[in-house]
Amino acid sequence: MLILAIDTTTSVCSVALAKDDRLLGEISTDLPRTHSQRLMPMVETLFAETATKPEDLDLLAVTRGPGSFTGLRIGIATVKGMGLALDLPVAGVSTLQVLAHNFSQGLVCPVLNARLDQVYTALYRSGTGPVPENIIPEHPASVEDLLAELREYKEPIWFCGDGVDLVYPAAVQVLTTLVRAPFHLNRPRAAALADLARQAPTCSADALTPLYLRDSQAEIQLRQREKNEA
Amino acid sequence: MARILAIETSCDETAVAIVAEGKLLSNQVASQIDIHARFGGVVPEIASRQHLLTLNPLIRKALASCQLGWPDIDALAVTNGPGLVGALLVGVSTAKALAWALNKPLLAVNHMAGHIYANMLAGPVEFPLVCLVVSGGHTELIYMERDMEFTTLGQTRDDAAGEAFDKIARFMGLPYPGGPVLDKLAYQGSPVLEFPRTMLEEGSLDFSFSGLKTAVMNHVHNCRQKDLPLNTADIAASFQRAVVDVLVEKTAMAIERTKPASLLMAGGVAANSHLRRGMKELAQEKGLSFRVPPPALCTDNAAMIGAAAWPLYKAGRKAPSSLNALPNLGLS
C-alpha cells in the first residue's frame, strides 16, 4: 500500500511517501514563504526521487486541522483534487494527534497557537497501542484553562507544537513535571501522519471536511450581535 | 478538440466550466449569495470555507453534464488573481493537484482577462478593441491591440462602479445584493434629481465615484432629517443615470483616442440594463461592432476563465507547479 501524506496546517510544510511499513521519503520545511508555492514542487521532488507515479498511489493522507485556516485549506484542497483525479480514498487526521505521534511513550500535550490568547490543544497517551490514545479531546483553550485541566496528572507531560512558547512559562509555575520537546519532535511531520493514516478511517475526497475548531470572526460577531438584540 | 476544465473561486461564487476551443460545453455556478446575505456583504473566511466544500462536487457535475471523464480533458485552468486570497487558494490548490495527478498542463488566468474573454464565447471579435470592465471591484477602460495583450487606459481612483451601487443600495436599506435591485427600482422612477458627474481633469480616462456616492447619501440624509418623503425610485434612477453618463462619456473618449474596430463591455455591472442600452447606442453612433456577454456570463463564472485560457493553451503558456494566488494581480 502506497500512501502520500501532506501537512500544511502550521508554518511547516511536510510531505511523505510510505509503502507498507516503510517510509520511502519525507521532505519538511519550516520557512516563511507560502505553502501554496512550496507544496506541489515538494511533492514533485519526492515522486521524482522515489521514481513513483501518481497512479501508483493507494491512499492519500492529510492533517485536517486544527491549525491556520488558510494553511489547512491548502492541504485539504490539494488532497481533494488528487483524490478526485485518481479516484482515491482519503484519511483526514487531527494535527494534534499527528504531533502526539512524535512520541513513543507517556503523556503528550500538543499545543498550537490559535491567536486571540488561545491554543488549540488536546491530551494524548502514547505507547499504549499503535496510535496515541486520546484522553482530552481537541478544543481551543486559554493557557489558564489548559493548565487547570492538566493539574491532576502527576506524571511527566511532553509539550510540543508551535504554541509551546505561549504555554511553557506559565506551565513551569504550575505543573510538577513537564518536558519540552526537542525541535525534531516539536512540529507536525508527514511521516507520522502517514503512519497514523494506515489505521485511520478513510472517506471519499469529496466527503473530507476540515477541523477548524473555531467559527469565523464574522460568525462569532454576528451571533453576539443577535444575542444582544434579543 | 482540446477541452479545458476551468475553475473560478476568486470571490463568492464557486464555478466550474468546460470549454472546448473557445466553445462552452458546461457552465456550473454555485452561488454563495444566500450565505453572505446575513452579513450584508461577502465574508472572506466564510467564502473560503464554502469553496472547499462545494468545489469537488461541482467539478463532478460539470464533467457529468456533458458525459465527459478525465481522459477527455486536455488542460486545467484556474483564476489565480485578483480576488480574495483565501478564496483563490482553494481553486489554485485544487487545480494544481488535478494537473499534477492527471499529468496535464495548468493554465493561470487573470480574473479580469476572464471577464473580457466572456465576450469571445460568442465567437471571435475584431481587434483592436476597447473594453469597459465594470464590477464590484473594478472600473477600467482596457485597450487590446491583439489577443491577451492589455493596456489600461483608465481606472477608478476610489470606488468601483459596482461598489458605489452596493453602498448606495445598503444606505437606502435595499436588500443585498444591491446592484440588481437598484437597476429594477430605477425603472419605476425618473432621473429628476441632479447628482454630480465627476469627469476629473481634462482628457483623463480615470473614474471617480466617491463624490456621486456622497451626494446621494447627503440627499437621503437630508430627506430623512427634514421628514420629507424618500422617493427611492427617483433616487435610484437619478444615481444610475449619473453613473451611466460618466461611463459612456469616458468610453467615448477612449474610442476617440484609440480608434478601435470594436467595443466590448464586461464584468458584473455590465449586466445592468441601463448601462447596456447606453453602451450599445454609443457603439452605433461611432459605427463600431458591440459585444457584451449575456447577463449570466457578466457575473463571476468559470466559462470566462476557460475562454481566456484557450489562447494561453494555444501559445503553450503553462503555469508552474509553484503558482500562487495573487490578490492584487494586475492586467497589464
Ligand SMILES: [Zn+2]
Ligand atoms: Zn469578477
